[in-house]
Amino acid sequence: MTKQLDPQRKEYLKRDFGQGFPKDIGLIVLDAAWGKFETVLEIQPRHSQQDGFVHAGVLATMADHTMGYAAYTVAPLNGRILTIEYKINYLRPAKGKQLYCLGQVVKPGKSVIPCRAEIFSRDQDRESMLCAVALGTMTSVPEEKLS
Amino acid sequence: MTKQLDPQRKEYLKRDFGQGFPKDIGLIVLDAAWGKFETVLEIQPRHSQQDGFVHAGVLATMADHTMGYAAYTVAPLNGRILTIEYKINYLRPAKGKQLYCLGQVVKPGKSVIPCRAEIFSRDQDRESMLCAVALGTMTSVPEEKLS
Amino acid sequence: MTKQLDPQRKEYLKRDFGQGFPKDIGLIVLDAAWGKFETVLEIQPRHSQQDGFVHAGVLATMADHTMGYAAYTVAPLNGRILTIEYKINYLRPAKGKQLYCLGQVVKPGKSVIPCRAEIFSRDQDRESMLCAVALGTMTSVPEEKLS
Amino acid sequence: MTKQLDPQRKEYLKRDFGQGFPKDIGLIVLDAAWGKFETVLEIQPRHSQQDGFVHAGVLATMADHTMGYAAYTVAPLNGRILTIEYKINYLRPAKGKQLYCLGQVVKPGKSVIPCRAEIFSRDQDRESMLCAVALGTMTSVPEEKLS
Numbered sequence: 097m098t099k100q101l102d103p104q105r106k107e108y109l110k111r112d113f114g115q116g117f118p119k120d121i122g123l124i125v126l127d128a129a130w131g132k133f134e135t136v137l138e139i140q141p142r143h144s145q146q147d148g149f150v151h152a153g154v155l156a157t158m159a160d161h162t163m164g165y166a167a168y169t170v171a172p173l174n175g176r177i178l179t180i181e182y183k184i185n186y187l188r189p190a191k192g193k194q195l196y197c198l199g200q201v202v203k204p205g206k207s208v209i210p211c212r213a214e215i216f217s218r219d220q221d222r223e224s225m226l227c228a229v230a231l232g233t234m235t236s237v238p239e240e241k242l243s
Numbered sequence: 244m245t246k247q248l249d250p251q252r253k254e255y256l257k258r259d260f261g262q263g264f265p266k267d268i269g270l271i272v273l274d275a276a277w278g279k280f281e282t283v284l285e286i287q288p289r290h291s292q293q294d295g296f297v298h299a300g301v302l303a304t305m306a307d308h309t310m311g312y313a314a315y316t317v318a319p320l321n322g323r324i325l326t327i328e329y330k331i332n333y334l335r336p337a338k339g340k341q342l343y344c345l346g347q348v349v350k351p352g353k354s355v356i357p358c359r360a361e362i363f364s365r366d367q368d369r370e371s372m373l374c375a376v377a378l379g380t381m382t383s384v385p386e387e388k389l390s
Numbered sequence: 391m392t393k394q395l396d397p398q399r400k401e402y403l404k405r406d407f408g409q410g411f412p413k414d415i416g417l418i419v420l421d422a423a424w425g426k427f428e429t430v431l432e433i434q435p436r437h438s439q440q441d442g443f444v445h446a447g448v449l450a451t452m453a454d455h456t457m458g459y460a461a462y463t464v465a466p467l468n469g470r471i472l473t474i475e476y477k478i479n480y481l482r483p484a485k486g487k488q489l490y491c492l493g494q495v496v497k498p499g500k501s502v503i504p505c506r507a508e509i510f511s512r513d514q515d516r517e518s519m520l521c522a523v524a525l526g527t528m529t530s531v532p533e534e535k536l537s
Numbered sequence: 538m539t540k541q542l543d544p545q546r547k548e549y550l551k552r553d554f555g556q557g558f559p560k561d562i563g564l565i566v567l568d569a570a571w572g573k574f575e576t577v578l579e580i581q582p583r584h585s586q587q588d589g590f591v592h593a594g595v596l597a598t599m600a601d602h603t604m605g606y607a608a609y610t611v612a613p614l615n616g617r618i619l620t621i622e623y624k625i626n627y628l629r630p631a632k633g634k635q636l637y638c639l640g641q642v643v644k645p646g647k648s649v650i651p652c653r654a655e656i657f658s659r660d661q662d663r664e665s666m667l668c669a670v671a672l673g674t675m676t677s678v679p680e681e682k683l684s
Binding site for chain 4: 409411415445450483
């Protein structure tokens, strides 16, 4: 995976990333490269579950969207990415100031694009902790087939 | 799975369900029984992804939280449920008025509780469509071990 | 899912099922219908893991192959089924005389075919016990693209 | 994960690994370290599926058993490892001379031990190719609770 992501494509994907539900929960792009997307989320009280940790659904959304845009970086320009499926393991309760997610393409297939993600929690005075790992399958669908 | 869910426990779980992130996105309880939780979500514009469908993360949150509370119905009273992991398959883009989720315990284990969920989209003039299926593993942790 | 499986197609799939690794471990077809395959396996000492239970890999093979042939029943005649991925939960150690597996298509898609499977252990003097559940994704690939 | 695996424990685990079903299919240990197991399998005709590739169940067995023994390297001495669940993605049809699997512990928990595995196919005249990736959850159960 040593290909370059076209700078214009990168700017387009970074803009396209931040809309709808991911924007609503505060997910933002840190960086992108060919086969790779990095995102961060400032933890807010509304992200919590019943015991005060970040809700598993927030981490799933972060993993899903970050893997999806990693898939966009290797997909045809007219392709829209849809999630076929993923699996996520929660390693420890997520808490602190910020979450960081690295999404990576495992194999840049034409229509089926397996991806993985890792989510770390970050705090000022503690080292970052791996909170969740995901493994999933994205698919690239030609834009005209979506409507 | 023919046991009864204690009515007081049921009321407690229905209240406990609706806080934090699930409340923030509008997830509400429809009904609960031993080994089973049913929830609904009115689809809002803020739930969407980049192509106008409901974001995969919204469906994951719904599946996760509904499975988690199904697990609560079979867990010890002093146990708090945490998600170990789950896997979710997206069958078709979710859209319409409302989502309905049925979460069920697959095996009521003492500490490890496998669960499954199905999510349907509902519209006034169309029959309900199966949009996503999930299979996951919850764990019951004694409350005093969480803090 | 009320379509009929053509009787000739059914005979073809039952024969095609029993070759290679599944034949090697003793997996046999019980019945087939549109969207559905049923298989059995007589438990042998060579199927065991280090503590005397049936090895997780035997159950995975059974779930995979049964889901795959369930997918064949809904796929185009010139399509060959490949496994994209699956997830399997082990509910209790499998032991006894025989395993039974029911594989079902969740949604009969054109190229992406999500499936699920349940495996039960059966013994003469005990009721059958659910040992494993799986959820996976099969794909139908035109035969000419495989070589 | 910089701990050392006790040499005696390593020898015990390498012996314990090669019995039952994994031995039956020809799976052998290459090396082991704390949190890590490496295994190989010479591909045989009996491992094949209906189109001549290695059966998905063979790769699942290899991933499962290798992750399981990676879990053993971090588990208490009196603990026996059972598979709670895993998910495996098949990236390309596996063929050639040999398969190599690297299994690693993602987090060395006390009772719940998430693991991952990668399987590569190797051939004399081609570079090794990533064929499958898995993500799963093992559990360590005290030996006396198994019988």
